[in-house]
Amino acid sequence: MADEQKGFRLSRRLLLGAAVVGGAVLWGGNTVARLARGPSGPKNAGRIADIDGFALPLKPLDNAPAFDASLPWSAKGGDINDASGLSMTPVYGVVEVSGDEHIAKALAFARANGLKISLAAIRHSMGGHAFDDNALVLDLRKFNRVTVDAAAKTMTLQPGARWHDIQNLLHPHFAVKAMQSTDIFSVGGSLSVNAHGMDHQAGSVAGSIRSMRVMLADGSVTTCSPTENTDLFRHVVGGYGLFGVVLEATLDIVDNAVYRTSREIIKSDDFPEFFAKVLEPNKDIGLFYGHLSTAPGNFLEDMIVYRYDKVAERPPADQPEIGEPGSVGLKRVIINLAKWGSLFQELKWFTEKTLEPKFESCTVARTSAMAEVRATVQ
The missing domain is CATH 3.30.43.10 (Uridine Diphospho-n-acetylenolpyruvylglucosamine Reductase, domain 2)
Incomplete structure (x- = not known):
């Protein structure tokens, strides 16, 4: 009888332990899934x-x-x-x-x-x-036609076109010259704020514009460019739609160069000198961006500079299509956990500077590099 009671108590403990473990696993799984969702x-x-x-x-x-x-x-x-x-x-x-x-x-x-x-x-x-x-x-959004002139290395597009769709159209031979560091925006929105992105050599999107057709408030249509109707051009680019509606724009495109990826950890105060001596004079650095540390131990003191050095003018002929950015769910989990306190903020910084480099490709095409950055901000 005593053995039966002992076995029953043991079974209850096992069941209770299994229930606790199962509940913890279920809670953890649901939490991770919630943090990983867009x-x-x-x-x-x-x-x-x-x-x-x-x-x-x-x-x-x-x-x-x-x-x-x-x-x-x-x-x-x-x-x-x-x-x-x-x-x-x-x-x-x-x-x-x-x-x-x-x-x-x-x-x-x-x-x-x-x-x-x-x-x-x-x-x-x-x-x-x-x-x-x-x-x-x-x-x-439905005013979004895009045509490409490969010989002239230009594309003519309507303002509702999204950079993501444009990059997929240009890949694998060409890439966008200037846009934001994420590709979710419309061309018209980028023109209206004169956006800039990862290509410090290209500068803001204004530098890639050949010409624009613009409808004014009275319904008339005119063409403007850096050399034609220059006052209107300067007002429309960065004008938030206050000076006319862009009907179409012709923009420069560039070869879809291949880059070798690397990163450097520097002091934030040293960045101006780093830019002047390392990034600006090296024309083979096609893209770069930086992330400041938000970890309490070195808050805004350190930064990671991500750089992309050109190693080839074009990717191989068998270059696969642009896929979705990798590890988006994992990065969302890490970013959302960082909202929970200093321990997770330190974990985020450690992951970014130590673990991420071990899982990144050594080389990447320009179109793919621009798409990958989207994963860090989604």
Whole structure:
């Protein structure tokens, strides 16, 4: 009888232990899965700040004009937000643009009815300055045609085209010359903020523009470039859509060079000298970026400089297609864990400077290098 009771107690302990271990494993698995997930959808925290000096919240127009049935409306009334989820803005309506004629009709309708115009695509120009209350919004995401002139090393594209799709179109022979260090944005958005990226030799996107066709507020169309209608060019590039709508732009493209990857850990205070003596004069360094330490032990004191030294003008003929960035889920877990406190912030820094180099490719094509950086910020 005593042996039976002892065996029963032992079984209960085993069951209890198994339940605890199983619960811990289940909790750990669910936590890791949650930390590795990307955003489930657009965020919307309403409108947390007064964007334009008027009291909050603003209401839709009291006497809004009737909607023009000839325009392709995707929304009538309502509101929009940018990627931050913090810039809720009431709008008159949203026109889904797929051709020049939609823009011309929308501008004419806005002029006739005293409406303002806002431009939007991926909506990563955050802070509310890309929107206006009760404006007619031109959604340019389907206005995205791209053509490539291999002989001239140029591409002509509409503003709704995304850099990710463009890079896949250019690969494996060519690559984008200048864009942000991630490829999720639209060309129109990049032009409107005059964005820059990893190529310090190329500079901002303005330096890669051959010419642009722009529709002005009165519906007229003109061409501008660094040498033609230069005042308009300087205003449109970096003008957040305030001076006209870009109908198409012709940009330089470059050979899809192959780079050898490496990284150096330096003191943040030494970076200006490092840039002047190492990065700037070496024309074979095609791309670079830096990450500052956010670990409490050396907060903002140290940094990792990632550099890409050119070793070939073109990748091999059998170069595979651009894949999705590697280890995105793992990097999300590490970044999200770092929000939990100093121990995990130190772990993130240790992983970045010590473990990551062991799993990276020695060489990479330019298009793939630009895609890989996206994994560090997703």
